Amino acid sequence: MNLEKFIRDVPDFPKQGILFKDITTLLQNGDAFRLAMNRMMKKYRGEEIDKVVGVEARGFILGGIMAYKLGCGFVPARKPGKLPYSATREEYTLEYGTNALEVHEDGILPGEKVLVVDDLLATGGTALAAARLVEKLGGTVVGIEFLVELGFLHGREKLSGYKVNSLIAY
């Protein structure tokens, strides 16, 4: 099954001139969704993973499933102010200005092997912030998984040093 054909192109979202890769058309097709998730997880079968960190918000959908299937814990990496308990923060730069991600301080324990999951690899800034949060808490990032990769934005270069995988690359 060619999963790429389930991704919808939406022009001018979130702003003029950007061709948005909409994954909801894949998620809403039961067969395509299931196949995509199974392919994303295949390489980790039998590997010892302690936690999956899912990046808000679409990374929650994919990361939750991967944690459930791997039988490990799920830890949300959230936008600032969303987590109720003590959290550690990592800022990252956007095209204009900065943003930040937070993870609960007790979300990752020292020595844990952690998989970072998000839907889209664009410039790589968000995923790098998530990976650094894992390391701040003493965890080891064993891989960073994406459903879609926009290769022309060179996000992999920012994530060099990590094992990066994507299912559908443009």
Add this chain to the structure above:
Amino acid sequence: MNLEKFIRDVPDFPKQGILFKDITTLLQNGDAFRLAMNRMMKKYRGEEIDKVVGVEARGFILGGIMAYKLGCGFVPARKPGKLPYSATREEYTLEYGTNALEVHEDGILPGEKVLVVDDLLATGGTALAAARLVEKLGGTVVGIEFLVELGFLHGREKLSGYKVNSLIAY
């Protein structure tokens, strides 16, 4: 296993006087997380479900897993402006002011059987908006599933007419 003991009480979040039920301590424990999800899905095994609608953002974690396990599609119900394609909107009232949820217009097809999933049943306003969106698009809500229910807020009354289930009730 008593799942309630994996929920953390956080006082004064998101504001003074509110005792927040933090589910991240359950999610980050692989065994508790898996058991919670299996219990939430048990009653739907063998039932024909076409779509799971997960409510942003924590409903994405739980709803994604349920869709994957049930072998059906996943549809996100999002805060306004987050969905890239044509979406239908339902407003709901909060303690102060209003908020809204959106679902893509092609997310649910007429006649589909849909499960609505969120982490927390408080006053029920958000889940009711999600259920109405499903119905606006011609779907039938076969159940509304929560991980945690704050019974003292009487959200079930607002959702009367729907099959409502929660795993952990206070």
